[in-house]
Structures are given as C-alpha cells and as structure tokens.
Amino acid sequence: MVTISEQAGILTVINVFTLEPEQQERLVDFLVENKEIPMRQPGFISANLHTSLDGTRVVNYIQWRSREALEAASKNPDFIAMAKQAAEFAPHDFHVYKVASTMEV
Amino acid sequence: MVTISEQAGILTVINVFTLEPEQQERLVDFLVENKEIPMRQPGFISANLHTSLDGTRVVNYIQWRSREALEAASKNPDFIAMAKQAAEFAPHDFHVYKVASTMEV
Numbered sequence: 001m002v003t004i005s006e007q008a009g010i011l012t013v014i015n016v017f018t019l020e021p022e023q024q025e026r027l028v029d030f031l032v033e034n035k036e037i038p039m040r041q042p043g044f045i046s047a048n049l050h051t052s053l054d055g056t057r058v059v060n061y062i063q064w065r066s067r068e069a070l071e072a073a074s075k076n077p078d079f080i081a082m083a084k085q086a087a088e089f090a091p092h093d094f095h096v097y098k099v100a101s102t103m104e105v
Numbered sequence: 106m107v108t109i110s111e112q113a114g115i116l117t118v119i120n121v122f123t124l125e126p127e128q129q130e131r132l133v134d135f136l137v138e139n140k141e142i143p144m145r146q147p148g149f150i151s152a153n154l155h156t157s158l159d160g161t162r163v164v165n166y167i168q169w170r171s172r173e174a175l176e177a178a179s180k181n182p183d184f185i186a187m188a189k190q191a192a193e194f195a196p197h198d199f200h201v202y203k204v205a206s207t208m209e210v
Binding site: 001002003004005012014016028031032035038039044045046047048049050051052053054056057058059061093095096097098099100101102103104105 | 153
C-alpha cells in the first residue's frame, strides 16, 4: 500500500507531463509496459500514475528511499533510456520534493 | 494515514504552484493556517503539501470522496475566498485526476 506521510526517509519525485489528450493513454501504457526498469533500481519504493480527467496531464508521483538512490538510478543506462523516451512524449516538469504537511479528516 | 490506490470512489486534485523560493514557506504557512476550511467541507479526505527542494514549487495533493463533493466545496464562500488567496501567491496548475496505475516494490 502506498502511503503519503511526513516521515523522514522518503524522497518524493513529482513529474507533471503536459500533453495532447490523444497522447495521454500512450504515455501511461509506455510507463506501465516499462515498469520493471524503475522497479528494479535499488531504493525505489513506488510510482503512481495519475491521469487528468481533461486528458491534458499525466502526473507520476514517485517515492524513493533517498536522494542517493535516485542519483544512482539516474546513472543506470536502462533508466536513462526510459526517462529519455518518456520525455519525448511531452514537456514535463520534474522536481524533487519533501512532504511538508499532511491534513486528513 | 493517507494512501494512494486505484480504488474507485476517490477523486484526486493535484495543484502545482510555481513560485519564487522566498514565497514557498509563506504559501505553505497560509495553507496550513487555513486548513480547517477544506477540512470541514463534506467529502474532503486529505490534503498533502509537498515542497520542492529547489524552492520553486509547492504541490498540493488533495483527495475528495467524489466530484460532487469537490463541486459542492467549490461553491462554499470560505473555500472560494481561500482558493482565491492561494492563487494570488503564484500561478498554479490545477487539474482533477484519477489514479491510473500504481507500481510498488
């Protein structure tokens, strides 16, 4: 089960793709078909694909154990090739985050 | 505990604020100080504030029970006023999503 919490020890990457609606499903299919590549990188926890109902965004919400794990993955040739292919689908806004606050009823 | 899953019955809103680093903490403080406003709307589940390590983004990852709940909240005067004030901090990219796929090791 994927959880969001303020606990230390999780690095969150949020990658927002802006695309034409006809590309949305293709990008999701590409990322799902190649999911073994991130999943076999040490320190990878989860990737969670979100599709906007208007068709114009795909958000990948990704959790890593640490910045070191992300940096190591970023040097893996398969991982680099996959990220490059994904980037060819659409412009994307990639940032590294911490969870600052959670509010739950 | 906030969880991400493909289960039906959750509508996800992802709101990405692009801002100057000196504004990042102020926006988070504003949203935390006013958290009672979304939390008392029927159908609100959770809001999860993420701050980019480079200072230039705040991502609010919000869960609602349904689209109807979000639409009802969007007509609440306190909620409207808060959203308007938040929008004055910075340009933001607001979309409504479903969870298309989760991959977890």
